[in-house]
Amino acid sequence: MAAPFPVTPNRTPAEEFVRLGEERFRQIADAAPVMIWLAGTDKLCTYVNKRCLEFTGQSLEHDVGNGWLDNVHPDDVKRCVEEYELYFDRRQTFRMEYRMRRYDGQYRWIIDSGAPRYNEDGSFAGYIGSALDVTERKLAEESQARLAAIVESSEDAIISKTLDGIITSWNTGAQHLFGYTSEEVIGRPITSIIPPELRDEERKILAKVKSGEPAQHFETVRVTKAGKKVNVSLGISPIRDATGKIVGAAKIARDITQRKSAERELINVRRRLAYAQEEERARIGRELHDDINQRLAMLAIEIDQLQIHFPKSAAVRNRRLTDLKQRLIDASGGVQALSHQLHPAQLQYLGLVGSMRSFCRDFSERQGIKLDFTAEHIPDVPDDLSLSFFRVVQEAMHNAAKHGEAQQIKVSLSSSSTELQLTISDNGKGFDPNEAMAHEGLGLISMRERMRLIGGAIAIQSAAGGGTTIRVTAPLRTGEQSHVNP
Numbered sequence: 001m002a003a004p005f006p007v008t009p010n011r012t013p014a015e016e017f018v019r020l021g022e023e024r025f026r027q028i029a030d031a032a033p034v035m036i037w038l039a040g041t042d043k044l045c046t047y048v049n050k051r052c053l054e055f056t057g058q059s060l061e062h063d064v065g066n067g068w069l070d071n072v073h074p075d076d077v078k079r080c081v082e083e084y085e086l087y088f089d090r091r092q093t094f095r096m097e098y099r100m101r102r103y104d105g106q107y108r109w110i111i112d113s114g115a116p117r118y119n120e121d122g123s124f125a126g127y128i129g130s131a132l133d134v135t136e137r138k139l140a141e142e143s144q145a146r147l148a149a150i151v152e153s154s155e156d157a158i159i160s161k162t163l164d165g166i167i168t169s170w171n172t173g174a175q176h177l178f179g180y181t182s183e184e185v186i187g188r189p190i191t192s193i194i195p196p197e198l199r200d201e202e203r204k205i206l207a208k209v210k211s212g213e214p215a216q217h218f219e220t221v222r223v224t225k226a227g228k229k230v231n232v233s234l235g236i237s238p239i240r241d242a243t244g245k246i247v248g249a250a251k252i253a254r255d256i257t258q259r260k261s262a263e264r265e266l267i268n269v270r271r272r273l274a275y276a277q278e279e280e281r282a283r284i285g286r287e288l289h290d291d292i293n294q295r296l297a298m299l300a301i302e303i304d305q306l307q308i309h310f311p312k313s314a315a316v317r318n319r320r321l322t323d324l325k326q327r328l329i330d331a332s333g334g335v336q337a338l339s340h341q342l343h344p345a346q347l348q349y350l351g352l353v354g355s356m357r358s359f360c361r362d363f364s365e366r367q368g369i370k371l372d373f374t375a376e377h378i379p380d381v382p383d384d385l386s387l388s389f390f391r392v393v394q395e396a397m398h399n400a401a402k403h404g405e406a407q408q409i410k411v412s413l414s415s416s417s418t419e420l421q422l423t424i425s426d427n428g429k430g431f432d433p434n435e436a437m438a439h440e441g442l443g444l445i446s447m448r449e450r451m452r453l454i455g456g457a458i459a460i461q462s463a464a465g466g467g468t469t470i471r472v473t474a475p476l477r478t479g480e481q482s483h484v485n486p
């Protein structure tokens, strides 16, 4: 037993007790800053020192005998008694932890160490013990255990290293991310997860940590045990010892490979959309040039001819003029159709609900599909939202007719105070949305992109033979409107 008893260094309380004799021992023990107790051969307590009485707030009369057990936490009493008796009967030293009520009613964690003591003739005289309040230490241990559990359960890699870059801790997240177990890397240099071309980066990081820079965050590349490169976002901060001296660095690494590849995918999609827009412009340019322009040029030539060879017969004149008028009307219709494709002007004067209704009606007539359009409580919708929702309806309906061969389409527009919602369901063939996204078509991709630009969301539900439902939602904002391509 190594209980602190500052009477004579290097002697245990039991030895001290023998050396001093009981009376003198009690006098010295009463001045000691630790709790000290004595028990007789019958296990009953015969004495507790002043420090004990100060701690429990009880009298000596109360604490002797079995009285001290009154102060022990009810949940700990049974275990305490059992352990005490067990060791006592074997005349062995013991060390037990339990909660004891302090004078202020608060239960404190105590470490109680006991040892048998003997008379000068060697006969057993009972026990002597000392007790320490270890609550603070226990709380610190608990909070450390809590922190350790948090670190362990984190999906992020959490690593600590010395200022020389030697790994000192390595959680499960680090094992998952980098493939090394903690046994493989603790004590080894952190450079094993740094690609050779980035070793200089590590030197700079450590220099900053040493200089006391509070925390650094950046994105970089690390390498796994299998040699695979991973994009990571890193957070690095200094670790200080109890005196405040910087002794190492803590590092949190998060795998952002997926995010990076999503970013690349987005750039790819944007490029495709930009290219498609260029193509669309080229198509419209060709149509204006090759079709409408030709038709207008022909009309000009024929009007010229009419001027030169003005028909004498009123009937011929009439026929020629009627023909010219009809072709002018056709050309004008062509221009109008083109301009509608470029920008649905009716959104401005009919509003979103009116434009959708009119589009649904035309679409239903042209395609011979049954269309059911409903709109409920739609407030004034900002232009960019109107245009995006209108384009989604156009594309979804074209897809339903072209790919789904649907007989019926239901379009419903609704809103809450914060959100605009649109659902388009068809009873067509259905498809696999994940597979479709990977194909060349741009309809679904541009729906998604449009929703992203206005902070909205899109969900596509479809299954072979089960029809398709597309649901888009977007926040209704007031104030500034962002620009969206037609």
Ligand SMILES: Nc1ncnc2c1ncn2[C@@H]1O[C@H](COP(=O)(O)OP(=O)(O)OP(=O)(O)O)[C@@H](O)[C@H]1O
Binding pocket: 395, 396, 399, 400, 401, 403, 404, 405, 426, 428, 429, 430, 431, 436, 437, 439, 440, 441, 442, 443, 444, 445, 468
């Ligand atoms: N309502 C639907 N019913 C059945 N299949 C659909 C439906 N909507 C989309 N698809 C499938 O998803 C694919 C992708 O659609 P998307 O609109 O992105 O491209 P697209 O229509 O083929 O080409 P684009 O829209 O660029 O002219 C379609 O080729 C089709 O196979």
Ligand SMILES: [Mg+2]
Binding pocket: 395, 398, 399, 441, 442, 443, 444
């Ligand atoms: Mg399409």
